[in-house]
């Protein structure tokens with residue numbers, strides 16, 4: 370996807386991926402990450418997800434990466450947190466209290482800029498990227514986070530039924546992308562009653578990735 374694709378989505382408010390509530394798989398399985406109080410959690414391609422609100426409410430420090438400045442402005446406004454904005458190379462850093470979001474291309478965010486993170490939470494990030502980009506993304510995320518444990522939430526459906534994003538990512542692909550560097554454990558798979566794009570059968574899965 371070109372950056373323009375996502376900028377247009379946010380400008381037109383075509384954000385069906387945005388959930389009104391915290392993701393149930395995050396609620397059910399965050400404990401698998403073994404986070405200590407105040408742990409620093411990285412949320413790639415974070416949008417303005419309610420999951421960020423929830424992680425902050427648990428007392429965690431949250432670091433996001435998001436292409437759309439509009440999304441990030443909305444996120445800070447919805448949290449009633451006026452951000453300090455500074456430059457970090459090609460990225461902008463929005464910061465307030467325990468929330469930091471790097472605005473720009475995640476591939477420009479390296480470990481030195483991101484800093485130490487205790488865990489990664491990926492919901493609708495890997496599946497937002499086309500196949501050719503997913504291999505690069507998985508390697509980049511592993512390097513930037515120094516293989517921090519990851520709670521990964523994917524979607525899987527018959528790819529002949531719809532064109533992504535979101536793209537179908539099955540367990541086989543998760544293992545291909547992450548299996549060399551991480552132990553991959555499937556934790557839960559559930560059918561989403563609302564269906565993909567409101568019609569097609571779709572399953573949502575949670576995986577726990579821990580460094581080998």
Ligand SMILES: C[S@@+](CC[C@H](N)C(=O)[O-])C[C@H]1O[C@@H](n2cnc3c(N)ncnc32)[C@H](O)[C@@H]1O
Nearest residue numbers: 375386414415416418435436474475492493497
């Ligand atoms: C499907 S949305 C998911 C947002 C969020 N994770 C959620 O659950 O609501 C994917 C997000 O990734 C952002 N994005 C796409 N490509 C990106 C990139 N290369 N770097 C940073 N963010 C990107 C988009 O702007 C969009 O907000």
